[in-house]
Amino acid sequence: MNTTFSQGVKAGTSIAIGYFPVALTFGLLAKTTGLSIFEATAMSLLVYAGASQYMALSLIATGVAPWLIVMNTFIVNIRHFLMTASLSENVAPAPKWMKAIYAFGITDESFSVLSTQKGGKITAVFTFGVTLIAYSSWVIFTAVGHVIGANLPQFLQQAMSVALYAMFIGLLVPSMKGNRKVVLLAVIGAGIHCVLYYSNLLSTGWSILVATLGSAIIVEILYVKTNKTVENWTAEKEADQ
Structure with a gap:
């Protein structure tokens, strides 16, 4: 050791x-x-x-x-x-x-x-x-x-x-290779930042801050819902069998 x-x-x-x-x-x-x-x-x-x-x-x-x-x-x-x-x-x-x-x-x-x-x-x-x-x-x-x-x-x-x-x-x-979660984070974060920045709703610093937090929250919600859907589908399939 x-x-x-x-x-x-x-x-x-x-x-x-x-x-x-x-x-x-x-x-x-x-x-x-x-x-x-x-x-x-x-x-x-x-x-x-x-x-x-x-x-x-x-x-x-x-x-x-x-x-x-x-x-x-x-x-x-x-x-x-x-x-x-x-x-x-x-x-x-x-x-x-x-x-x-x-x-x-x-x-x-x-x-x-x-x-x-x-x-x-x-x-x-x-x-x-x-x-x-x-x-x-x-x-x-x-x-x-x-x-x-x-x-x-x-x-x-x-x-x-x-x-x-x-x-x-x-x-x-x-980091994006073979990792859908990272791809989603990057795409959603970039999208939020572009909307906020180019519409002049927020300054650069604020738009990056909101985009970082927003993309993380959205992706986690999507993954939680997806996992629950898969679990429910699996449970229903096992019950039918």
Whole structure:
């Protein structure tokens, strides 16, 4: 069973390598969006959530109010509450302050690594090892990406804004493959946002917020009703037999 800090660092090295290109791109795009190296690095230090940080960049670029950016980021990251709650059952008992620290370092990737460990409960120090190496990689390569962006010609910096949308597509498409629920979420969310935004009913920040919540609620209602219909049909078929 993995128990030591060094074993945690070793297990998290693959995450750190995977974060290298994504964090580098984030730092570069943060520069082209107008963030200073301090602001970009501080975002990675304090937020540490890839998809939310990319979303925040697009909202910053369109001049959305800061509190709306915070709200959108919070909603996108709600899943982290569930991940840390689930993970706490697999980690050996530790002081609450220690759990709070390593919980901050939980991402989709680190959760996947930690939740698949075999041989009983994992220790807090092992968890620290996994999260620290991944966190360090994200923060360091954000700063490196910003420095690279600062040295690009001005026309390339302006052109890189297009890469932000390409990154979103790159994050979304793999999740949509073979998953109807994700497809429905994306399509319904996009539809709600377009209606609200292009009809001038809501600003960009509000339309994204409403579209995110609205699509999640609609899809869950559809799936609950579908499951109930299937269950009723199965029950009636068994009763007829």
